[in-house]
Amino acid sequence: MAEGRDESIKKLFDAKSAKVNTNRGEEYFADLYVKCQKRLGELKAMPATGGGVDLRKVLEEDGFERRDFLKWASATTAMLMLPASFTPLVAEAAEVMNRIPVVWIELSDCAGNSEALLRSDGPKIDEIVLDIISLEFHETLQAAAGHQAEKQLEEALELFRGKYILFVEGAIPLGIDGNFGTLGAKAETFKDHLLRLADGAAAVVAVGSCATYGGIPAAAPNPTDAVGVMDIVKGKPVINIPACPANPANIVGVVLHYALTGSVPELDSLLRPKFAFGYRIHDNCERRAHFDAGEYVEEWGDEGAKNNFCLYKMGCKGPMTFNNCSIIRYNESVNWPIGVGRGCIGCSEPDFWDKYAYERPMANAHIKAPTGGVERTVDQFGLGLLTAAGIGIGIHAAASVMAGKKNSDEKDA
């Protein structure tokens, strides 16, 4: 742990600060534009890897007009924090996304991210774009099982070596030599499996909080000694898309960005793409005005709750959480947790299960120490300290009054 901390401190000073730089000047974007055009030209020349699905055709079949598609493209351009002039490029990138092979594996997980990705999210058009992502291998989605699936995976790995993007869902249990999770006939541990697949990948994307930080399996007491992808995979670009479940719009964003520029998006110190995790939930929250006004929900179902007051006193962790769900929301943008009167639990931040106590503000958090040690709220601790100091002072003062010696006494002595 200490080693990891040293490393992360070093990383903090190496990183070009956590700031989100949305305006890098015309020259930078002009350069990028040319670079992207060249990249897209190259991709177009490549054959599609998947079923050869043509996005344009799919869109037509589904009754989407070109106009809807461009609307989506301009929204996505904005999400990726690119200037509006990039919209046609983003649209083109979406059309050639099927040139980028994707391998999706599940480790210690609950399949929630796959569920979110495949069945429930994004503006409608995102899902169509997802059909276009060339998913070369996905355990839960594909029809093949067992040996057949393993064979398919091996083939994909060989064919697209050095080109595919590896998506990982779920944590990696290291306990009892990794035997809390094994795969296939050879009982390969999750760790070995991940390392083998990451070896041939162009980039590794950790989807969801489990793959990013270990997530719920890594919550105290971390029974399986679970860790995230970035703790295992070294020497490869790693992109983290935390949250529980990860927002599919951000998953699409990462693939699109890769298609467009051929590189991973700009990342923050926790390796999260800044376009998605550069902003705090709190700052774009629809209830922010109530926070500033000091209007808070005090009890579930009270008048404040009926009036959509701020959930800060109900333990909302929006002020400590960086994510874009207050902007793009969930399930086809229909709603999000704060929208249904439930505070943010901080699911895209590290260690949130243990440190972002849920449903309670910090003032009565009763946070369970990761080691199972002393459990005291901060204020109880502070008051205790103050009382101890007060008692100490009281005793000293009393003793001074009884037995103290004033300097003026000296003359009598």
Next chain:
Amino acid sequence: MIKKDIIEKIEGEADVVFTKKNGVVDDIDLIFPYSRGIESILEGREYRDALVIAPRVCGICSHSHLIAAVNAIEDGFRKANIAFELTEKARCIRDFALSCELIQNHIKWLYLVILPELYKINRLEIPGDLIKKASKITYAITKAMAIFTGQWPHASYVVAGGVSCDPSYVEVLQAKALVDEVLEYMHEALFNPKEMSILKDMESVFTLLEKADILSLCMHTENFLALGDTFFSRSGVYKEGILSKIDIEKIEEITRYESKAKDVLYDHEFVEVGPLARALINQDEIVNGIYKEYKSGIWSRIFARIFEGYTLTLKAKEILECMDVSQQSCVLSHHKKSLSFSGIGIVEAARGSLVHEIVIKENRIDTYNIITPSQWNLSRGSVNKKGVARQAVRGARSKEEAYLILRSFDLCSVCTTQ
């Protein structure tokens, strides 16, 4: 002749070891080589944390776990003499969201699991539009659900004493439009409401089963169980054709050391849980008719599940129609004093009866025990007394058939191993 094989299934994974005798499957052994230890993570935390951690047991039926957790806490409150009555609105919202989760699960299972598997068995090419068909319904229904729950999967809008959301009438209408959309699709592709007959996609399930000659494959000792009394089903035991009341005390959980899943029995018997069990215990006429002909065969199971999806859609619409948005969302204010209690929460989830048992000491979780639906169906048992799925696969003529039988239970290894 013993042949070892590995199976990787939809919704997580499990290893299956086949034992073949005279060319047919004689026995299987299911091994779950994977666990996260969620129960032990829950222990020692404040009880309210269960409402966000328990749903994360499973990304597929997260909402059922959420309801089970809140039911357990509320049951404990009542046992600790904290009197409260959920408002009709809160109950409606919870029930609506639960039915949405079941609907999307059943439909997804039909298009992504059963149909592809059936095409494979008949050596036919799998149509490319199955995912699209599945997503049409599941997108709409999860969207309707998210209006009240905020997100799916892993929603956490439920609190002890009610729900945190306070929907407006417009939002209810929005949800209703989505449910109507789903219903319309079902009337096109699955069931004809007037004649109560099956349509297109359900027909192809039937013909594919018929063609492969496996309509009544997969029979077992015909013991069924439903533990939950819910808005759409009653509790009961259906044993050899006789319906009787349940007794929670008769549930028995046995730890097995070879695998990370536990066996669970009712009254010393292995039982099937899930939509077929629910329909039989509810004495649903249509499902009963099919059951009489095909017994606990694969067609009964598939039909019962999809039909439940359909009836739940009708129920969901009904719930929305009679929801009174002016009622209180939550009736229980937060208890500042320290509480000690124990409770049991039962939910009829997509795959059957889900049980959460909690013991709380001074606001902290002392023990947390989860019995998942797949645990009932996949229990291993012994040589003399085999679990339900083990009985069902006996006699399968090929690996594919055995897979199909296992999958007809809609098993979920994520839940089973937690």
Next chain:
Amino acid sequence: MKFDYKKIERMTPAMRIIHWANAICMIAAIITGLYIAHPYYQSFIAEGAVDKYVMAWNRWVHFISAIIFDVTSIVVVYLYFFSRFEKPYRKLIPNAKNVKEFGEVVLNLLTLNRRKRFDSTHSDSFNTTYFTIFHLLLFFMLFTGLQLYVHGLESGESSIGAWWPAFLHITTDWTIPVTGGTLMDVRIAHHITMWLIIVWIVFHIYYQIWRTIFWEEGDIAIVFGGSKFVKDKE
């Protein structure tokens, strides 16, 4: 025997201004900080959210006092090394003289002024150490506080230019790993440090009063008039 009292200057006007600025800011920061951590009073005014602005005012006061602290802290650091009046850093060097003096002052406190074998005409090394602890706590507060503050400046822009958030990131990002790795840890550390400072203040006030009563050198006057009086034996 008659005493002559000799007047000794102990605090320059600048130091006294800093002291009182700090004291007022401290009280303001604690009151508003407690509200920010857990809004302990509810606003009942039936007006639009925009008119009440209760949390926003609390945060405003909190940040203003923080900025004043920023400035005084820089001045204090300067004075520690370059003050022409006295250079406190000299009292911090753990040489034999300072260690002995430190021990003597502690003994003086513990023996309830029965033993006083040090020169109380200047700031002793115990006092200097105690104040240095305060300044270190305050620095920690500033770094963690500014880290929490910069979260709201994600765009990299601020009303005074882009240099400000960038500067804050460079100077305060280290607080995240040091306090435990998450933003919550920074917040908790900021909160706990507040309690440490309150405890510090309580002892500080007590000790000054105690010294005034028992040493009889008018120590309490230092902070008002800038000087105290020591008995000058003829």
